[in-house]
Amino acid sequence: MSRFVDIKLRVNGEDVSATVPSRLNLVDFLRNDLCLTGSHVGCEHGVCGACTVIVDGDSVRGCLMLAAQANRADITTIEGLADNGQSDALQAAFTNRNALQCGFCTPGMLASALGYIDGGGTADRDAIRKHISGNYCRCTGYQSIVDAICDVIEEART
Amino acid sequence: MTGPAHIFDKPNRYIGKSSPRADAARLLQGRGKFVDDVTLPRMVHAAFLRSPFAHATITAIDTAEAKDAPGVIAIYTGHDLTDHVTPYVGVLTHLKGLRSAPQHPLAVDVARWQGEPVVMVIATSRALAEDACELVEVDYEELPAVVDTETALDADTPVIHPEFGNNLAWERDVVAGDIDAAFAASGVQVIDREFRFGRHTGVTLESRGTLCDFDPSENELTVYYSGQAPHMMQVIFATHLDLPEENVRVISNDVGGSFGIKIHTYGDEIATAAAAKLLKRPVKFIADRFESFVTDIHARDHVIKARIGVTNDGDIVGIDLDDLTGVGPFSMYPRTSAIECNQILNLTGAPYNLDNYRAKGRVVFQNKTLMCQYRGVGHPIAMAVADGLLDDAARAIGMDPVAVRHLNLMADDSYPRASATGMKLDDLSHQKALTKLTDIMDYKGLREKQTEDRKNGIYRGIGFVSMVEVTNPSPMFYGVGGASIASQDGATVRLDAGGALHVASSITEQGQGTNAILAQIAAGVFGVALNRVKVTTGDTKTTPYGGGTWASRGAGIGGEAMLQAAQALKDQVLAVAAVMLQTSADKLDIQDGAVTDPDGTLRLPLADLARTVYYRGNELPNDLNPELIATRHYRVTDFPFVFTNGAMAAHVEVDTATGFIKVLHFWAVEDCGRVINPLLVDEQIRGGVVQGIGGALYEECQYSEDGQMLNATMADYMVPMASEMPDITVAHIETPTKTSVLGAKGAGEAGTGGAPAAILNAVNDALSPLNASIWQMPMTPERVLNAIDAAK
Numbered sequence: 019m020s021r022f023v024d025i026k027l028r029v030n031g032e033d034v035s036a037t038v039p040s041r042l043n044l045v046d047f048l049r050n051d052l053c054l055t056g057s058h059v060g061c062e063h064g065v066c067g068a069c070t071v072i073v074d075g076d077s078v079r080g081c082l083m084l085a086a087q088a089n090r091a092d093i094t095t096i097e098g099l100a101d102n103g104q105s106d107a108l109q110a111a112f113t114n115r116n117a118l119q120c121g122f123c124t125p126g127m128l129a130s131a132l133g134y135i136d137g138g139g140t141a142d143r144d145a146i147r148k149h150i151s152g153n154y155c156r157c158t159g160y161q162s163i164v165d166a167i168c169d170v171i172e173e174a175r176t
Numbered sequence: 177m178t179g180p181a182h183i184f185d186k187p188n189r190y191i192g193k194s195s196p197r198a199d200a201a202r203l204l205q206g207r208g209k210f211v212d213d214v215t216l217p218r219m220v221h222a223a224f225l226r227s228p229f230a231h232a233t234i235t236a237i238d239t240a241e242a243k244d245a246p247g248v249i250a251i252y253t254g255h256d257l258t259d260h261v262t263p264y265v266g267v268l269t270h271l272k273g274l275r276s277a278p279q280h281p282l283a284v285d286v287a288r289w290q291g292e293p294v295v296m297v298i299a300t301s302r303a304l305a306e307d308a309c310e311l312v313e314v315d316y317e318e319l320p321a322v323v324d325t326e327t328a329l330d331a332d333t334p335v336i337h338p339e340f341g342n343n344l345a346w347e348r349d350v351v352a353g354d355i356d357a358a359f360a361a362s363g364v365q366v367i368d369r370e371f372r373f374g375r376h377t378g379v380t381l382e383s384r385g386t387l388c389d390f391d392p393s394e395n396e397l398t399v400y401y402s403g404q405a406p407h408m409m410q411v412i413f414a415t416h417l418d419l420p421e422e423n424v425r426v427i428s429n430d431v432g433g434s435f436g437i438k439i440h441t442y443g444d445e446i447a448t449a450a451a452a453k454l455l456k457r458p459v460k461f462i463a464d465r466f467e468s469f470v471t472d473i474h475a476r477d478h479v480i481k482a483r484i485g486v487t488n489d490g491d492i493v494g495i496d497l498d499d500l501t502g503v504g505p506f507s508m509y510p511r512t513s514a515i516e517c518n519q520i521l522n523l524t525g526a527p528y529n530l531d532n533y534r535a536k537g538r539v540v541f542q543n544k545t546l547m548c549q550y551r552g553v554g555h556p557i558a559m560a561v562a563d564g565l566l567d568d569a570a571r572a573i574g575m576d577p578v579a580v581r582h583l584n585l586m587a588d589d590s591y592p593r594a595s596a597t598g599m600k601l602d603d604l605s606h607q608k609a610l611t612k613l614t615d616i617m618d619y620k621g622l623r624e625k626q627t628e629d630r631k632n633g634i635y636r637g638i639g640f641v642s643m644v645e646v647t648n649p650s651p652m653f654y655g656v657g658g659a660s661i662a663s664q665d666g667a668t669v670r671l672d673a674g675g676a677l678h679v680a681s682s683i684t685e686q687g688q689g690t691n692a693i694l695a696q697i698a699a700g701v702f703g704v705a706l707n708r709v710k711v712t713t714g715d716t717k718t719t720p721y722g723g724g725t726w727a728s729r730g731a732g733i734g735g736e737a738m739l740q741a742a743q744a745l746k747d748q749v750l751a752v753a754a755v756m757l758q759t760s761a762d763k764l765d766i767q768d769g770a771v772t773d774p775d776g777t778l779r780l781p782l783a784d785l786a787r788t789v790y791y792r793g794n795e796l797p798n799d800l801n802p803e804l805i806a807t808r809h810y811r812v813t814d815f816p817f818v819f820t821n822g823a824m825a826a827h828v829e830v831d832t833a834t835g836f837i838k839v840l841h842f843w844a845v846e847d848c849g850r851v852i853n854p855l856l857v858d859e860q861i862r863g864g865v866v867q868g869i870g871g872a873l874y875e876e877c878q879y880s881e882d883g884q885m886l887n888a889t890m891a892d893y894m895v896p897m898a899s900e901m902p903d904i905t906v907a908h909i910e911t912p913t914k915t916s917v918l919g920a921k922g923a924g925e926a927g928t929g930g931a932p933a934a935i936l937n938a939v940n941d942a943l944s945p946l947n948a949s950i951w952q953m954p955m956t957p958e959r960v961l962n963a964i965d966a967a968k
């Protein structure tokens with residue numbers, strides 16, 4: 019039977035306090051307890067990347083981290099990236115390139131792409147492909163996603 | 177039928193434009209609404225205990241301890257549901273002789289594949305339901321499992337359904353001409369190969385799921401459905417849960433990929449609906465990834481012995497093939513599991529002039545996950561067999577693969593005509609497509625480079641496929657065989673008081689851009705700005721009745737219905753405008769949200785017209801009855817299917833030391849008729865190609881000898897990821913179909929249908945200096961090395 023843990027954290031700029039089962043993973047906490055359903059669950063074993071969120075500045079698999087481990091963390095989800103403007107350029111580029119179809123991988127893909135761009139990544143297609151290889155997309159074939167990330171990097175430079 | 181040119185050619189027309197999808201923003205901001213994002217008051221959760229054996233008798237089920245577990249609301253076994261759900265059988269009359277046994281949502285007495293649901297636990301959370309599953313005790317007596325298709329029909333193999341006497345589900349023979357005589361003729365070389373296509377599956381990133389809500393006061397079931405065919409599911413839920421059809425509402429909001437996976441009757445989803453009805457409250461079930469791998473339909477799994485005969489000049493004289501496929505223990509309901517085999521029999525060699533053809537297909541039962549229609553249905557196999565044999569034959573007679581295709585492909589001016597198997601063909605462009613392909617890829621340059629590379633021990637190969645794709649199916653696909661699957665689609669277009677359009681359609685969105693192209697068609701044909709069209713799809717209560725989006729039918733059938741509805745509304749609005757402006761309708765047009773003169777001069781904004789009609793009808797003559805809404809339906813009548821064609825090429829490098837294959841580039845020239853939105857169509861082609869590459873190189877559901885799936889995790893089942901995939905160049909030939917005004921054919925499955933053949937041919941081209949070849953997919957490094965070793 020689950021034990022419970024008290025946690026305090028910051029999610030998308032808001033303070034959150036909760037008592038969570040010790041076995042609850044972070045993405046289920048975000049989705050079910052905070053109703054932030056933008057983060058998706060694809061495999062629950064860290065392979066597909068659909069649940070990628072930003073924890074204290076790092077891209078993290080929400081299914082491989084327990085909610086209890088997020089105590090005192092600062093978390094940004096896809097909803098937060100949209101609200102604070104961090105994903106604006108990527109949103110525009112993904113739209114123009116049609117770099118999403120069903121949209122299920124998209125929140126995790128944006129979080130990973132943002133990690134690449136903020137980390138000083140260049141518009142090198144092979145490097146981008148390598149970076150997003152932890153994010154599974156069944157619909158697009160990836161090329162448009164690479165195009166979109168390149169566009170953001172190149173536009174920022176000009 | 178041809179349409180007035182102005183639908184496509186006037187300014188302010190959106191058909192043919194690369195407009196970005198309006199609904200992208202929602203998904204990019206995390207505001208999508210997938211099934212698992214929906215929460216309802218009093219909602220509870222289902223978890224399933226599944227058979228750990230491929231084949232076993234269930235001798236006892238003890239749920240006593242689980243019933244007392246925290247949070248548990250109810251527990252159901254197969255027997256508990258037999259009074260509430262009628263069994264279903266996956267057969268259709270036009271697939272003559274197809275047999276399957278009645279299927280129950282939860283196994284009754286016998287479990288027939290690993291993963292078959294056996295017990296359903298309903299609890300206040302999914303975690304608690306899973307906890308309780310661990311407390312359920314099921315006693316099984318393991319039975320011998322039928323795993324290998326090639327021995328499934330042997331006399332000493334156990335029979336899965338004893339009442340049938342053997343494990344044969346269906347067989348069909350197709351004969352055209354005289355293949356034996358053609359092969360025996362002098363100067364004919366016969367090439368003989370055995371092809372093996374592994375099982376793979378869709379791996380939709382959003383796993384299957386359902387949220388079912390039952391309101392006993394209205395006797396009404398509402399199902400939030402992640403899938404492609406809401407009206408089909410409405411009939412299924414109504415029929416098997418004993419509800420009036422009109423009391424079942426099926427809603428598809430966002431669907432996280434489907435590809436043919438989420439268009440079938442899954443026991444866990446039916447059981448969830450039954451639980452909602454019995455408990456009179458919402459029940460949610462979301463498959464986890466393991467459940468997806470062992471219960472989502474699988475596809476392919478064919479062993480094909482095939483021969484091609486060619487003259488020394490390269491003329492194909494005929495193709496002969498024998499297809500054996502295993503489909504699991506039941507034929508899937510309601511679309512059946514015989515369609516893939518049937519497609520292979522119908523389509524192999526369909527691009528080519530072919531007088532002699534013989535094909536035998538046998539579909540057998542086995543104790544593995546059920547097989548059914550997944551993206552491309554039969555096409556990847558039919559194309560790989562025909563074009564694999566053709567390139568092999570070209571090598572044997574020393575002919576270039578492009579030349580042998582130009583020689584044998586049907587001439588672009590030879591339509592309408594039939595294929596060797598009698599499929600009606602029209603509006604195809606094989607020759608033009610192949611010419612365009614070799615132009616854009618710089619074929620000559622690649623060959624020169626290949627020769628140079630070989631001197632340096634680099635093994636690169638170029639592979640081609642010329643293909644057809646079945647799209648826009650008519651009632652001859654399913655309806656004719658007794659399936660409650662609509663082949664027509666409807667569209668409604670309504671002018672609202674503010675001058676905007678609200679449109680609804682029975683086709684559905686799984687990310688292809690269905691809603692976007694519906695808006696483009698409506699806006700362009702009617703005459704408003706694209707951002708003034710609101711689209712509703714995916715709801716049996718609020719959309720016209722229709723088939724949904726599958727078999728590459730959405731744009732071609734649903735799009736045409738939308739075109740006709742928008743044109744009808746335009747005529748209706750102009751009739752009102754003519755009275756208001758005291759002129760005749762043929763002297764008016766609608767452009768940019770206003771009634772205009774034909775030259776575009778503004779006469780009356782649509783909002784003024786609509787507000788007059790809706791608010792101030794007193795200003796209109798009493799005998800004028802304005803109708804500002806129009807509905808039209810469309811079905812394909814002249815053909816069983818509308819075929820498309822394409823030509824594709826792959827450039828690969830094989831590492832002969834490790835067996836690894838790197839796809840360097842891929843080209844696709846596709847003729848899907850009129851292209852409604854090039855941005856979206858190109859992405860359909862690319863995504864399809866990548867799925868095809870997955871099947872060709874990586875994806876395989878591996879089974880042990882006792883029927884256990886060995887790689888049912890995303891870490892073990894290989895899917896294409898970004899770093900392995902090439903850039904893909906896409907180009908189009910546009911030969912509109914004459915079956916509609918819109919002229920659009922389907923584009924969704926071409927890439928998946930064609931890519932495996934092109935990759936196979938490229939790999940074998942790369943291996944040809946070693947006299948090695950491979951005829952098994954996926955072409956894993958181990959299999960490539962084995963092929964190289966076998967040639968030594």
